Structures are given as C-alpha cells and as structure tokens.
Amino acid sequence: xxxxxxxxxxxxVVWAVLLVPLVPGALGDPVELAGGLLLLTAxxxxxxxxxxxxxxxxxxxxxxxxxxxxxxxxxxxxxxPFLAAGVFGFRAGRWVAEPVPVxxxxxxxxxxxxxVLADGVARxxxxxxxxxxxxxxxxxxxxAVVLGPWLAGRYLRLRADLSxxxxxxxxxxxxTRIARDMHDSLGHEWGLVALRAAALEVxxxxxxxxxxxxxxxREGVAAATERLQEVIGLLGPRDEKxxxxxxxxxxxxxxxxxxxxxxxxxxxxxxxVVHRIVREGLTNAAKHAPGAPVRVRVERxxxxxxxxxxxxxxxxxxxxSAGGTGLADLADQARLxxxxxxxxxxxxxxxxxxxxxxxxxxVKAARRxxxxxxxxxxxxxxxxxxxxxALYAVVGANNSLDPATFDQLRLDAxxxxxxxxxxxxxxxxxxxxxxxxxxxxxxxxxxWSREQTxxxxxxxxxxxxNRLVLKETFPRGAISGxxx
Numbered sequence: 001x002x003x004x005x006x007x008x009x010x011x012x013v014v015w016a017v018l019l020v021p022l023v024p025g026a027l028g029d030p031v032e033l034a035g036g037l038l039l040l041t042a043x044x045x046x047x048x049x050x051x052x053x054x055x056x057x058x059x060x061x062x063x064x065x066x067x068x069x070x071x072x073x074x075x076x077x078x079x080x081p082f083l084a085a086g087v088f089g090f091r092a093g094r095w096v097a098e099p100v101p102v103x104x105x106x107x108x109x110x111x112x113x114x115x116v117l118a119d120g121v122a123r124x125x126x127x128x129x130x131x132x133x134x135x136x137x138x139x140x141x142x143x144a145v146v147l148g149p150w151l152a153g154r155y156l157r158l159r160a161d162l163s164x165x166x167x168x169x170x171x172x173x174x175x176t177r178i179a180r181d182m183h184d185s186l187g188h189e190w191g192l193v194a195l196r197a198a199a200l201e202v203x204x205x206x207x208x209x210x211x212x213x214x215x216x217x218r219e220g221v222a223a224a225t226e227r228l229q230e231v232i233g234l235l236g237p238r239d240e241k242x243x244x245x246x247x248x249x250x251x252x253x254x255x256x257x258x259x260x261x262x263x264x265x266x267x268x269x270x271x272x273v274v275h276r277i278v279r280e281g282l283t284n285a286a287k288h289a290p291g292a293p294v295r296v297r298v299e300r301x302x303x304x305x306x307x308x309x310x311x312x313x314x315x316x317x318x319x320x321s322a323g324g325t326g327l328a329d330l331a332d333q334a335r336l337x338x339x340x341x342x343x344x345x346x347x348x349x350x351x352x353x354x355x356x357x358x359x360x361x362x363v364k365a366a367r368r369x370x371x372x373x374x375x376x377x378x379x380x381x382x383x384x385x386x387x388x389x390a391l392y393a394v395v396g397a398n399n400s401l402d403p404a405t406f407d408q409l410r411l412d413a414x415x416x417x418x419x420x421x422x423x424x425x426x427x428x429x430x431x432x433x434x435x436x437x438x439x440x441x442x443x444x445x446x447x448w449s450r451e452q453t454x455x456x457x458x459x460x461x462x463x464x465x466n467r468l469v470l471k472e473t474f475p476r477g478a479i480s481g482x483x484x
Contacts, residue, residue, distance in 0.1 A: 011045075015041070018080070022080045042057075051091070058084050060107050063142075064111070066134075067135065069118075082141065086145045086149045089153070090152060090153040091153065092150060093151060093156075093157060094157050108135075108138065112132075112135045115135040140381065140388065151373070242271050242275030244262070245262065247282060256294060258293075259293065261297040263305070266305040273339075277330055282294065290314055292349065293312050296309050305356045306356070307353070312349040327352075339354060339355050339356040340355050396428070401422060401423060403449055403456065406459050411471065426445055427458060432444065442462035445460070455475050458474055
C-alpha cells in the first residue's frame, strides 16, 4: 500500500466519516474548524505515503491542546484528533508493516515536559505534580484509543498473511500432485510407445523406410518425454528439500569454525524456515565476524522448534558494506508461522534466535504474533497505570482540609501563614472549570473537605498580593467527576 499519493474511494469515506465528530464541535470556533479540516485533509492525503507519521501527527495534534492549552487531559478541548488517530491507527495496523508503538511513544515522551511546564505555570508548585498526572492519563488514553485499534488492524493483517501463506502452500501441494500424476500416467504410456517404436526400428522384416519412421517416432517420444520432465520440474516444489547438515558441511569446508547441534526434523514448513535462518546466520557470521567460532543449535520440542545461530568476536577485519534485508525477511517468515525471531549482541558476539511453533494455523498463529507485538505496549501501559494509581493514592490521602482549620482562616491573612495550615496536595482535577470565576489575578487552591457532606464537598482558597482574599465552600452539586 505504501508509496503512492493517489487517493482512493476509502480515503474519501474516511474523510467524510471523521467530519461527523469534527464539524459539530467546532462550529462555534472558525479557527478550530479550519484547523481541523486542514489537519484531516492532510492526514488523508499523506497517509498512503507516510502512514506511521500520519498517526504520530494526529496523536501530537490531540496531545498538545490537552496538555498545554487547558491544561488537563481530564477535560480535553479537542476530542476529534483522538478519534482520527484511532481510525488511522487501525488502517496503519491493517495495511502497513511498520510498527506504530515506538514512534508514538517518542511523541508521548516529548509531551511530558510540555505537560509539566504548562501545569507548573498555571498551578504553581503543585502543577508540576499535576502535569505528571495529566501525562499519565494521556498515555493511557492513547494506549486505548490509538494502539488498541492499531493492534486490531495488526491482528487482521497477520491473519491475512497467514491465510495467504496457507494458500501458497496449498498451491505448491497441488502443483506437486499434478506433476506426479503426469509423471505416473503420461510418462508410463510414452515409455511404452518408445519401447514399441524401438522394437519396430530393429525388426528384420520391416522395410527400411518403415524402420526410419520408427526411429523418428522413438526420437520424438524421447524429446517429448524430456519436455515433460521440464514441465514436471516447473510444477513441482520450487525449493530443494532443506538440509541444514549440508549447509554446515559447506561452511566447514569453506574454513568456518562451526559447532553443530542437530535435532530431529520439524514439520516441512518449519524446517524450511530453520534452513533459511541457519543459512542467514552463517552468512552474517562469515561477513561480519570472519574467523569467529559459530554455534548452531536446533532444538525440536513437542510443540515448537528453537533455532540459535551465535558467533563470537571477529578475529579478522569484517566486511564494512551495508547489510541487506535478510533478517527482516526472516522475521516476517517466523511471524507467518506464529513465531518470533530476535537478533542482537550476546556474550561478546551476536546471536540469532527463533522460536517456531509447529501449529501454524492462521487464527492461532495470528494471536501468537499479536501477543508478541502487543507485549511491550501492554507492559508500558501497565507500568503507567500503576504509577498513575500510586500518584492518585498518595495525593488523595494528603489533599483534604479539616473544616475546623478552614473556619479559623481569616481573610487578609498572610499567604505564608495560611499555606502552613494547608495539606501538601490539592485536588487532582479541574473543579475551577465548573465554578464562578475567582478574583482577577488571584492564585487559588482547591482541597477536599475532610468531612464531606452534601453542603460541604470541597474548599477554594484564593490569594492575591500574598494575602488570602477569598475562602469558599462548595456543595456536592457544584462539580461532578473531579479526581481525588
């Protein structure tokens, strides 16, 4: 899919569908409406050529207003980019091979200092903590709204790839069957024809001109049989039977130091990938670590095969030319089997390790492949959720103001004296968005009441000129949904 600028009818459908949440929410703001239309059109136009960066751009467009303009993710000013990022995230997972989580993570990490700075300017010292909490919420929203659809699209792509691989294997088996039928039937009959022609050719009572015709018939049958063998070769299996031992023998004969631990043969589809992995590992070792010892190990279990190709440090100058796409292609082949392939430094050398399950049915293999892709985002999301809950709990346990302390506070009291009586943290939320405006230029604090009733849910204290200028108590109905 990637690489073209041309628009297709699905792009027009996506553009029209995303107008539904965009236009109603932006009708009162011409700048927001124009910016949304421009962003949506650019995303539709650029997606086919730059799919991953389109998703990242939409995530950034959603994150910046949520973190910097309000600032709070709990009440984002612009919800539409989150929906658009989810739609394009699904399309990226479905149609392109490039991974989305790492670039999106980079965008989110860039948003952390923005969130801390924006909340710090708006809320003072507590704003630094509030900015971290806001960022945690943003990460969890993006994981659910963007990476969730991307994983769904990725699953559909993996399943389609595996189904296509199954069809290719079925076609190969059908070609093999046809080739065998032709060899068994036509080859046998033509062999009989050639035998009879040869008998006529040497018959003593046959005229010379008939013997010449018999010889020509025999030669024609031989030529046709040879052509049949060529056709059978085209119809039959394209690859020779994989033989890992032969690869090891050739590498050893070429002077490589190879330690070889064989195993019982795996299913044919797995054995072919094992053969390719060993070949690629030996090629990489010869190219990038000449003279290094190489260890090849194939371990066949009941449900899968593990293949490892590891080499030590080079003892001679390595080939400095750029590498090809061999490892990426092998990773795709392992993924099509529902397995995994990792490559990287290990024990002062380099190792190529593949886990290949024997059951490569599309649904199960696609699920295994999806779990491999989703493992890192899920771990990151779990870590962020745990940290957010921990922060929420710590702040929630230390942001309640005792009603008796509130009652003893006097207007025009010095700010330092008042703050000495306040709890260390404030409400993690935005109650100010639902309350009457405080005095112009005032810096306000918001604390839950330690003894909450319908008439007394939380307090607001505002300072100006280093003095307490406003103290208010709000009932339960004043706000809804403020975080603790």
